[in-house]
Amino acid sequence: MITLIEQIKHGQIWDFHGGVHPPENKHQSNQQTIQSAEIPSEIVLPLKQHIGTTGQLLVSVGDKVLKGQPLTKSDVLQACPVHAPTSGEVVAIEARTIAHPSGLTDNCIVIRPDFEDTWAEKSSVDDYLSKSPEDLIDHIRLMGIAGMGGAGFPAARKLQTAHNRTEILILNGAECEPYITADDRLMQERADEIVQGAEILKHIVNPKLTVVALEDNKPEAIEALKTAVMGKDDILVQVVPTKYPSGGEKQLIKLVTGKEVPTKAIPAAIGIMVQNVGTAFAIKRAVIDGEPLIERVVTLTGTTLKEQSNRWALLGTPISFLLDKHGYQPDKKLERVIIGGPMMGFTAPHTQIPVTKVTNCILVPSKREIEPSHGEMACIRCSSCAEACPASLLPQQLQWYAKDQNYDKCEEYNLFDCIECGACAYVCPSEIPLVQYYRQAKAEIRTRDAEHQSAERARERFEAKKARLERDKKEREARHKQAAENRRKAMEKSGDGDAIAAAIARVKAKGEQGSAVAAIKPAVAAAIAKAKAKQAEAAVAGSSEPDNSEMSKLREERKRLARERKAQKEATTDTSPSDSTTDKKDAVAAAIARAKAKKAAQQADAPTSESSEGDAKKAAVAAAIARAKARKAEHAESVEPTENASSDADPKKAAVAAAVARAKARKASQQVDSQDTADVVVPSENDPKKAAVAAAVARAKARKTAQQAEAQDTADMVESSQEDPKKAAVAAAVARAKARKASQQAEAQDTADVVESSEEDPKKAAVAAAVARAKARKAAQQAEAQDTADVVDPSIEEDPKKAAVAAAVARAKARKAAQQAESKQLQSENTEVQAPLIEEPSAEEPVIEDPKKAAVAAAVARAKARKAAQMQNKNEDE
Template sequence: MQAIIERIKAGAMWDFHGGIHPPENKAQSSHQPIREAGLPPELIIPVRQHAGPAGELLVQVGDRVKKGQPLTSWQGGRTVPVHASTSGTITAIGEQTVAHPSGLSDLCITLVPDGEESWCPRDPRPDYWNLERSELLARVQQAGIAGLGGAVFPTHSKLDGRGQRTEILIINGLECEPYITTDDRLMRDYATEVIEGIRVLRHLLGPKLCLIGIEDNKPEAIAALTAAIGEHDQDIMVRVTPTKYPSGGAKQTIEILTGRQVPKGGRAVDIGIMVLNVATVFAIKRAIVEGEPLIERLVTLTGETFRQPGNVWVRLGTPVRWLLQRFELQPEAEQRVIMGGPMMGFTLPHARVPVVKATNCLLAPSRAELPPPGPEQACIRCSACADACPATLLPQELYWYSRAREYDKVEALNLFDCIECGACAWVCPSEIPLVQYYKIAKDDIRESRAEAEKAERAKARFEAKQARFEREKAAREARHASAAANRRQVLTEAAGGDDPVAAALARVKAKQSGLTTQGALPGGAPDNEAVIAARAARKREAEARRAAKLAEQGTAATTQASDAAPLDADAAKKAALAAALARAKAKKAASAHSETPADVPSTSRDAAPAQPTPAPASTESESHDDPEARKKAAVAAAIARAKAKKAASAHSETSTDAPSASRDAAPAQPTPAPSSTESESQDDPEARKKAAVAAAIARAKAKKAASAQSETPVDAPSASRDAAPAQPTQAPAPTSTESSDDPEARKKAAVAAAIARAKAKKAASAHSEEPADTPSASRDAAPAQPTQAPAPASTESSDDPEARKKAAVAAAIARAKAKKAAMTQSNPTTADHEVGD
């Protein structure tokens, strides 16, 4: 760098690639002295006037503010505030159109001036050399200074220089854009203030050399600055360069004055060079030395439609319409107003937009002076754009890929090195607005990058959140473990030094060991054989009780089942079980009959053999879906019926040889136990009603049978020797729950019950009509005991405790009466007395 500085001091000058020479048209405004624009009736101040995020609002509607008072905050890296351009009242805060090529709106503060121009407190520091670097940067930021050459990059961030040392400080006064003369007039009229601002920067940055670049078409400015440089400013030099557009670009200025090129994608500070605009240097001087924030700037009003063109001091926020009227604009039809120069400016959407920090020129040309561009035509591949490009790019290829939105390729062609100078579009014979395509492509790429960065930040926040949760979880677990250890320590101390947890575990192990020793299996599991045996015994006892009850009901159910309609699969299963029980009981009865003692022949001849009654179908359902099992059950039932018939025939033959046995032994009169298994229709009131009716009928029949027995004629003693009265036995009520929802099964059960009742009635009638010549039979032989048909087993009232209780009481009463009648019949003496009475 020292060699370059020596060459610069020796007068060396360089050039850059490309460039053009458009008409300058600077004389319209450069020869007029600087004027004051005045105070408009209303100021519209956008909250964001720089390249960076806006600060938060510090005022509200209705607040009165002073001149220079900050309206937004400035905390943050690239945030700079905006200030009140004058004293007055805040009347509105809302969205309004701002000076931007997009024509979009942004948040703005509307300020109505009070005309007093009263300042807020200021803090001027003319002894800036006593201030630290950080304090100087903070003052620059608080003053709201951004680059006034057009880029409006926050100046305090630029001066910080990423912590790198600045070797050469360049003050850009070339002002190459046609029509614009603000820098020219500023250097002419305020040369001393410009040099003072350079001294502040020299103290802040400490460069080895300060260069002021000026094009050779500004002789008055060159002379004024040369004269303003003092004897102690030996390191400040004015460098005059040839006039060529766009020599005012930062990279092109560096290359002209130093011969160095900024690397692709880099910044000037990377090579130890700092570039600032003349207007920015002037604003720094005011902020540090005088304590005034940036509330106004110099604006060029030019174009043939202005009657009073020139350069004026304009308050930030001044509406463009008021400014045009103030300086006597004579508009044409479809008059254009361009903010900036003809090369890099843009046409305003309307004239109500406000003046901002980036506004350096308002151009109102006539149609003859600056004709609007013609229609876009096809590219002829002349390469004139590439020859004129000062950044040595390929505008033609950038145009093709930007138009096709192939942004990866435009980035590979260094699109962001384009300074949007418009030289390529100026020389294009097809009048293609090349710069517009480049701007759109840049905006799209920036937007996609912003979305990607936002996603990355969100991912980083999520991962940080998850890591925080893990840390908190680990901390909680550590706290819990520590608390548990403390509690354990306290318990240990209370227990006299023994660990309570270890003691508890030892007790549990000892208990388990004792169980294993006393009754556990070798593997350590408890021995449940005793429990299993007890359960099996209880089950056998229950089955025996059920078998006894079923045996008392006789064999009538078998006969009725054979006469009934065919049963379904569940009924077949029930019949098979009943047949099995019948076979067992028949075999037992035959065995008992064959073992009767010889000395009591009359008993064996006269006693009616026990009539096994099949047990009603049980509630098991192990094989009701097995056709083979049902077939076997049917065969067994047929064999049982045949054997029962044969046993009855043999018994009848034996009874003729012992005519008097019936007088001495009364056959057992089994009383049916009412069925109690219910689950078919728990919630059916009609079924509960039927159950109650059946119970009442059973009680009535038992009473009637007892009465008929007591009224048997005395003169019929031999009836029991000749014919055993029919013992009608009720058909057992269906007890299964499998067909609780089957209407057909319920219907069959009702039919079977009706048949049983009819047979019982018929048997009772036959018994009452015995011949009168056998009067003694009633004393010796038990009359037929019609047994009530038990109430059909149901579950209609399983959910009604009162109904279940009543049904149980009725069944118990019926059994008691039947038993009493049987006992009366078994005692002949009692029977004779009853008959005599």
């Protein structure tokens, strides 16, 4: 049976499913040689120009770089370093738009060339045949070689995967995409170097057969390659029919070997490795010449260009620079710049996008050359896409699932077998952009898988940590257990084990005993101990019921102590009346002391009066003061025997008697004050200034008397409220009376202010005096009404608790009688004073116009108003 390699050598060609034959349009750009590269004014190098990870930056802004100097580095095969295409200065490292279907931005190194094009030190391999495949793979990685066919897969990674697994090495020169002729011109002009690259690849992967495959529409390239491989039996140039997409990796493998790559597998799984002819050329320059991948061949084509050809372009060269070199004139109706060919390329957002390692063509067609899409229409289920699919997929089903975001179904229908060749979209009569749906669905699935893998790694790390902690815990417990066992054995050997155990037992016993003692009182604990002892004795003796006599005795003792405390409390309560009587005697003594203090103050004023013997008016004042002293002395003598006599009586009657005595004392004081006022007013008739002074003295004395009376009433009320808790109600009445007293004092003060303000006008003074007298009479009536309301039924005296109330009533009656007597006396005295001074104003008679008499009348009126207010307040307090 003929082997596969023999079949290939005999020129056996297979076919793949589907495929299309679009217009080639290659003759516009493959008729001229490749033009040399030119240095632009700015170079923009994306950090990631391949499939894989991004390397680590080696430069910063402001650094000077040389041509071929590495700008990034990485220790993994999945990353390709980036090198400086020319010498210059790094002016920025920032985000710029990159050549990608999404039109997104990425980090880029911006270099300003110095146009000297100075090379850095080159690192070539003189004798690569003496080097191991691993060393050559690492050297290729450091040179930044990536797949030049359009996918951009790192060459080093692919070589490592195919190492010692490859039977057939295929160099892909098919270049099936319309308009693109970069590989065609490279094979025509650099066929020898491509074959040298193939020799290096053979040394690394050691295949049984190396095949250079290209379409039959490239006769010049076919002839050049055959000439280059002449005399090399292990390298074969294989021509395949022109059919799109014969340049696809899986499709070319099918054409050359007849084998199919399994789903979700790579060609290395079936012993085949495919590399682009441009990648082979770059490997030759990296290994033999020591030049990294810093430039590539780019096809510039389209009817909007004056010159269509291929050009060497430095990586990072802006597309606008290349278009300007070829006389670009944008179409006014539809300006388009396509990166790649018309089948697999994408439209760039602007012309400042840089050239990268995978940029093989820049197509700028006119509107007539390539008509724009008229818009997506509904699928008509014609199955043309399924017939044209080179991967034998169902494009219409994939489009439905991708549009519905049913990614599980997309994977079930082998979405990742799609090579995004665009054959399905090319034949679709509804102009549905199928490839765009597939690209988006692939990106979503990759993102979802990446998140799932990240979560899975996190779960594995968590479980590993949990297992490690559990293992450490068990090991720690085992160590502690072993240490305890070792200590126990050591104590047993030394004989100290029993002593230590006994000490621990004693400590525990003491702790339990201390806690029990702290929780139980000593007496109770003793009783409990006795009871327990007796119970134990009873149990020993066989008694069925324990003896609780000790506990009974303890309870009886507690009851006895409680009774004694109660009796002491009652005895204290019974002796309280005598204490209250003593307190009342103390109050009477305090009142006598206050009276004596007043007397001493008056005696101190007496010499002042005596010193004015030359003045008759001052003599009259002195006489009035003497009379007042006499009256006060008489009242003081009458108060003391009354109090002493009442101290031996019944406690209830003693309280009433004390209240009566206090009322009489206050009455005597008031009578003295009123007499003093009358005496002072009389001699002031002839002098208005002295009359005003006398009136002020009278007001001061009246206020002083009111304050003393209020203080005494408050003390009496407190004393009475202490005798019985029920007398608290009386204290509340006092509080209310004080509130009324405050309002009455304010009213009295207002009246006095009115009278004072009217002293300058005699008529107004007379009116004010009349108003004051009316208010005085009204206050007296209210006080009388209040006294009548406060009278309590005498029957309450039978109740000891209500004795205080009866006493208060008695005191109120006493004060009322004293006030009536006093008011009569004042009226008689005032009549004598006022008769020559003022007459009662009437409607027919005019008001007296004497200023001196008006002032005296006003002073008298103010004195009466204050006195009436004081009496009313006293009545309310009682």
